[in-house]
Amino acid sequence: MKFYEILEQHKSQIAEKWLKAVIETYPGDAGKFLFENKNQFGNPIGYTFSKRLPEILDELINPTEPQKLNIAIDDLMKIRAVQEFTPSEAVGFFFLLKKIIRKEYHHDENAQMLFREVLEFESRIDQAVSLAFDIYVGLKEKIYEIKAGETKAQYGKMVERLNKKYGD
Amino acid sequence: MSLKMKPEELAQTISYKPPKKHWMDVRVEYKKGSYNYAGNPESLKYVHQPNPRKWQPYEENWKLPENWKEIILEGFRERIDKFRSLKLFMDICVRCGACADKCHFFIGSGDPKNMPVLRAELLRAVYRKEFTLAGKLMAKMAGATELTFDVLKEWFYYFYQCTQCRRCSVFCPYGIDTAEITFIARELMNLIGVNIDWVMTPVANSHRTGNHLGIQPHGFKDSIEFARDDLEDLTGIRVEIPINKKGAEILFVIPSADYFAEPHYYTLLGYMALFHEIGLDFTFSTYASEGGNFGSFVSHELMKVLNAKIYAEAKRLKVKWILGGECGHMWRILHQYMDTLNGPADFLEVPKSPITRTVFENTRSTKMVHITEFTADLIKNNKIKLDKSRNDHWHATFHDSCNPARGMGLLEEPRYILKSVLNNFTEMPDNTIREQTFCCGSGAGLGTEENFEMRMRGGFPRANAVKYVAENNGVNLLTCICAIDKATLPPLLQYWVPGVEVGGIHELVGNALVMKGENERKTDLRNNPSPGKEDI
Numbered sequence: 001m002k003f004y005e006i007l008e009q010h011k012s013q014i015a016e017k018w019l020k021a022v023i024e025t026y027p028g029d030a031g032k033f034l035f036e037n038k039n040q041f042g043n044p045i046g047y048t049f050s051k052r053l054p055e056i057l058d059e060l061i062n063p064t065e066p067q068k069l070n071i072a073i074d075d076l077m078k079i080r081a082v083q084e085f086t087p088s089e090a091v092g093f094f095f096l097l098k099k100i101i102r103k104e105y106h107h108d109e110n111a112q113m114l115f116r117e118v119l120e121f122e123s124r125i126d127q128a129v130s131l132a133f134d135i136y137v138g139l140k141e142k143i144y145e146i147k148a149g150e151t152k153a154q155y156g157k158m159v160e161r162l163n164k165k166y167g168d
Numbered sequence: 169m170s171l172k173m174k175p176e177e178l179a180q181t182i183s184y185k186p187p188k189k190h191w192m193d194v195r196v197e198y199k200k201g202s203y204n205y206a207g208n209p210e211s212l213k214y215v216h217q218p219n220p221r222k223w224q225p226y227e228e229n230w231k232l233p234e235n236w237k238e239i240i241l242e243g244f245r246e247r248i249d250k251f252r253s254l255k256l257f258m259d260i261c262v263r264c265g266a267c268a269d270k271c272h273f274f275i276g277s278g279d280p281k282n283m284p285v286l287r288a289e290l291l292r293a294v295y296r297k298e299f300t301l302a303g304k305l306m307a308k309m310a311g312a313t314e315l316t317f318d319v320l321k322e323w324f325y326y327f328y329q330c331t332q333c334r335r336c337s338v339f340c341p342y343g344i345d346t347a348e349i350t351f352i353a354r355e356l357m358n359l360i361g362v363n364i365d366w367v368m369t370p371v372a373n374s375h376r377t378g379n380h381l382g383i384q385p386h387g388f389k390d391s392i393e394f395a396r397d398d399l400e401d402l403t404g405i406r407v408e409i410p411i412n413k414k415g416a417e418i419l420f421v422i423p424s425a426d427y428f429a430e431p432h433y434y435t436l437l438g439y440m441a442l443f444h445e446i447g448l449d450f451t452f453s454t455y456a457s458e459g460g461n462f463g464s465f466v467s468h469e470l471m472k473v474l475n476a477k478i479y480a481e482a483k484r485l486k487v488k489w490i491l492g493g494e495c496g497h498m499w500r501i502l503h504q505y506m507d508t509l510n511g512p513a514d515f516l517e518v519p520k521s522p523i524t525r526t527v528f529e530n531t532r533s534t535k536m537v538h539i540t541e542f543t544a545d546l547i548k549n550n551k552i553k554l555d556k557s558r559n560d561h562w563h564a565t566f567h568d569s570c571n572p573a574r575g576m577g578l579l580e581e582p583r584y585i586l587k588s589v590l591n592n593f594t595e596m597p598d599n600t601i602r603e604q605t606f607c608c609g610s611g612a613g614l615g616t617e618e619n620f621e622m623r624m625r626g627g628f629p630r631a632n633a634v635k636y637v638a639e640n641n642g643v644n645l646l647t648c649i650c651a652i653d654k655a656t657l658p659p660l661l662q663y664w665v666p667g668v669e670v671g672g673i674h675e676l677v678g679n680a681l682v683m684k685g686e687n688e689r690k691t692d693l694r695n696n697p698s699p700g701k702e703d704i
């Protein structure tokens with residue numbers, strides 16, 4: 001069987017394992033809640049990851065349109081970029097996917113013979129990391145912009161008034 | 169680290185798992201974006217607070233008084249004797265966990281120390297150690313901790329990651345209010361000069377001039393007149409705005425942001441248009457020029473000091489009763505504390521609407537009416553003419569601000585008004601509104617620039633619900649009745665749900681209000697073309 005077929009077949013188990021591994025990047029008992037509570041509004045982190053990770057995996061196995069990958073990664077990076085992670089930790093959850101696949105599927109007898117496909121898949125993951133990293137940096141820039149705008153709005157009307165009164 | 173690392177290099181620097189030690193024992197690390205700067209010594213001096221000095225939370229030396237520990241423990245003991253609720257909250261938590269996943273800071277961060285039960289545990293552990301026999305004898309087993317500098321650092325980190333929103337208390341079977349525990353913890357830290365600038369400087373300003381920015385009476389007057397001119401440009405009607413008018417029937421108190429910040433300002437225009445239209449005999453006060461009370465974010469004592477001006481000005485101006493604007497924590501203070509702090513307001517009359525003759529029985533003791541109660545009553549009695557279609561460019565939802573909603577139970581009036589002034593309204597999902605509303609993530613003094621990331625993750629549950637109605641129903645306006653919300657929700661939405669704006673209820677009232685003798689409205693109060701007038 002081809003490597004991609006194996007992945008395709010085990011897609012949902014892989015996604016589940018990946019989700020668990022990502023959730024474990026949160027300390028203590030948090031993971032249990034993030035994983036178990038399925039409410040879209042009561043647990044938006046858990047919900048977003050359980051929705052987006054399978055989409056990303058799907059797109060990595062069968063790339064259709066880059067935009068899909070972009071949207072899914074953007075949703076996740078928005079969350080990671082404002083949590084207490086270093087930049088590498090924020091995007092690092094993609095490597096957890098590599099780890100899972102290396103551990104569980106590289107040893108498949110048939111897959112061994114298709115080393116080229118394995119490499120190719122891993123490089124797709126690497127590309128996703130680069131994309132995630134670009135998005136991360138973009139979000140940090142956006143944060144600076146929003147902060148600047150915030151200060152302006154906070155005193156906006158006063159500045160306008162003073163300008164009118166004392167300007168020109 | 170460099171942002172230019174290759175993915176493979178990156179992978180090597182990652183620690184996938186939390187530290188090996190029990191995570192409760194891990195020392196708190198001050199991460200950028202997650203804490204607030206320390207209180208400016210000049211501001212502390214101005215309001216006579218202890219230990220004014222230059223320091224910052226990320227420094228190793230906080231320049232504490234030598235006997236800081238005794239000061240805190242003594243203060244703790246005093247408060248346990250004084251507030252029965254505190255003793256109860258310390259003793260009765262059974263750690264059932266019902267509150268654990270209800271805090272927006274936990275939900276948005278995944279940091280277990282943001283679970284309300286564990287936030288409170290930071291204080292409770294010291295309580296057990298110092299004030300219970302079991303804790304003294306068998307510290308570890310009883311979950312007791314000695315008060316050390318590391319513990320103090322955790323207090324500062326996590327009690328300034330609580331917006332005192334009270335969502336957790338709604339779910340606690342024993343009614344434990346973690347917001348009150350945060351109140352006390354901040355108060356204890358303040359005894360040794362550990363507080364934040366975004367609270368202390370507005371406190372000092374408010375004490376001096378009445379409002380957060382330190383705007384003086386002539387500046388206040390200028391601002392209000394500037395708004396009057398704007399309103400005239402928009403409607404063709406010149407309204408009268410009484411300031412410090414003795415003998416007016418009503419004193420009107422608003423958050424100061426209403427006259428200098430956006431989008432608050434449009435709500436101010438809305439109030440002015442409304443009061444003119446119904447011919448209300450009211451006055452502003454240049455000293456009660458701030459509903460907000462940042463004193464309540466640091467100690468009961470400062471809360472009392474800042475709150476006093478409302479009754480004092482009502483007395484000085486000889487009004488009959490008080491009306492309050494779209495402010496958040498002003499209402500929580502009014503509802504929970506004002507009567508005992510600075511009351512009784514026996515020199516005032518029970519508020520009665522001069523337009524509808526409705527007596528606001530619910531305000532019999534405080535003598536202060538919420539603007540949405542007042543306006544809802546006008547609408548119910550058909551006293552104003554409204555043209556909903558003037559708000560057709562908006563599809564609104566309503567964010568229940570924590571304090572009016574959970575702090576005083578004001579849930580129906582804002583909705584009633586909204587449905588009367590607007591054709592397109594959609595509620596957010598049930599577990600995110602009314603008593604269960606999610607906080608903006610920036611209340612209780614946390615709306616600063618330096619802790620921006622913390623605010624974004626704390627506000628994620630709120631934004632996530634907005635996103636849902638924006639994507640599914642086309643909502644493009646998040647309305648609310650709190651000045652902190654109006655300041656902090658716009659950046660939150662720019663991050664999570666770009667394209668959704670924030671506005672006040674009386675802004676929409678002002679848009680819809682048909683005024684006698686007005687010019688044809690070509691724009692809304694924001695000066696954007698009115699619906700159907702885009703081409704003019």
Ligand code: SF4
Pocket residue numbers: 270271272273283284287329330331332333334335336337346347350
């Ligand atoms: S009061 Fe609000 S912010 Fe504080 S612990 Fe409870 S839910 Fe969290």
Ligand code: SF4
Pocket residue numbers: 260261262263264265266267268284285339340341342343344
């Ligand atoms: S819900 Fe109440 S009793 Fe249960 S853990 Fe939370 S504070 Fe304690």
